[in-house]
Amino acid sequence: MRKKVITFGEIMLRLSTPDYARIIQSTHFEATYGGGEANVAVSLAQLGVGAAHVTRFPDNELGKAATNLLRKYGVDTQHILYGGDRLGIYFLETGASVRASKVVYDRSHSAFAALEPDMIDWDVVFADAGWFHWTGITPAISAGAAACCAKAIEVANQKGLTVSADINYRKNLWQYGKTASEVMPDLIAGCDIIVSGKGDAKDILNISPRKTEANELASVFSQIMARFPKVRKIVNTTRGSVSATHNTLSGMLWDGQQMLETQTYDINPIVDRIGGGDAFMAGFIYGQLAYANDQKALDFGVAASVLKHTIRKDANLATVEEVEALLNGNTSGKLVR
Template sequence: MKQVVTFGEIMMRLSPPLNYRLSQASSLEITYGGGDANVAAALAYLGVPAAHAGCFPDNAVGRAAAQQFQHHGVDMSHCVFQGQRLGLYFLEVGASLRASRIVYDRYDSAFANLQPEWFDWDEIFSNAQLFHWTGITPAISASAAQATKEAIAAARRLGLTVSADVNYRRNLWKYGQRAQDVMPDLVAGCDLVVCTEGDAEDLFGIKAEAGAENSFVSMSQQLIRRFPQIQQVIATRRETQSASHERIKGIAFSGGQYHETEFFDINPVVDRIGGGDSFISGFIYGQLTYPTLQEALTFATAASALKHTIHGDINLVTAAEVEHIVAGNTSGRLLR
């Protein structure tokens, strides 16, 4: 099987133990994560060969971050080591009525200062079948946006499938270009996108038609008309009961048809970071494995639900574990 390749920034995550607040902390737990790379790692656990391209500082911290993903089975041979700084983020894990909170410290990171010519996409994609990126990557810097554009162009030329989680983060776009000017050209090269109605309106000015029976279908139809390369639009619906209790279901629009799953109930939530990355990785795996979109969507949603029970950014689950949940085994009974 050929590889899935991702491209984006990996950061160090620093979090107080348990549900402590930063003001209470005397120590911080270190993990690593990034929206694109989380997808690669999750796919590796599901048995799909995965590689990640990125840029790390040329020091012990940068190499530790890359080694963590290599440990999780991701091919990191396409990564560049230049610069001095690894991006950080601090996470307080909420509980009950108190929401989780993230503070970013990623300005002037090695990834933000990458040069597009450092990445030979023809070589990186030489054994690839799919390229995945997120809207976070072009938001980081003009050079990261240009590298993303070049990667998509190479993927299209080489016949790869291209997927994206548009993932609009308004506060990241600070380098002088607007997301609304950059993202349309990138999304135009995609076959599969994760996109909500809110992101579609913010990025592309697309609103569900007044009186539409299903706002997601209305948005997806307009998105596909504007970007004809897109074949599938997927997303999740959340019913947040509290920081400790979520219900999620998957939704999709493909071939003129709407699909949805049942809700998966997650109580208690251990760590919701990476839930969306687990959803798209599960969907990619599902499309490579199952004959129907409905089966792929159900697998993806179950994979995302399981991620909510695992500390850290990465979904450390096998396909068999996800299939166990899909089969209705949600009691959490001890397995011997």
């Protein structure tokens, strides 16, 4: 039996305006729950991979509702902690045409932000695990969350798990006295696979393309690998924005020797783009486990992300069969009977 994938990160209450309404004109909101790492776990569960999510919720009805959502989609919730004051919230205004989508956060002093390293026994969490995934959002939330993440990576390395991270940089989250460039390098050093773009590399690692190299992304990725020898694969997606409801998407992977690329997909119209990067990562993890072939894993990840753009709310609920159908060129959207 394939070992579990463990994800770690905050889950928030998402309140979305209906029918492309603006936040300032909305009298009601649609509620759901989501977070980058949890979205990966839910997506993996839909793809048939055992997944468990580790987080902390307030011990109230909101915490229970968020837990129940994870359980509904087959995610193992046995390691979730309860305590603290509140659940973080974000408000989503979905854009249309030339008007961009907008997110407003209300997440200060959340139960997750109050985490301390001794609250989680990672030896127990990783007992039946083979993969650990985190994102750059987690260590940005608080010193305690960063310390928990560091401990998780340390134990995962000791146990021989594959460690992956989307090192996405969120400038406005780093408010507790430490910068990303102070915290993130030590965490990245314990990773086998990372998601990074040129912007993340510059903001977090102060790495920019060398002027002498024609392929800027390969230049950045090779410098990252030279600095972090444990990192053996770096993946990235490239999004083209025609409008708020019309994007293009492709993916790349650098293995230290060559740059693999996918086809470019045209996504029009977009139903919900929140969680597209998480869907890519879940698809890529599935591909690594199922195919042991980097090109096929990369192709699967991008196709999974494309399908997520057609699914409302945070998590990708596409099946393996649906992703493979898209990979095989089935883009007609013809009714299935």
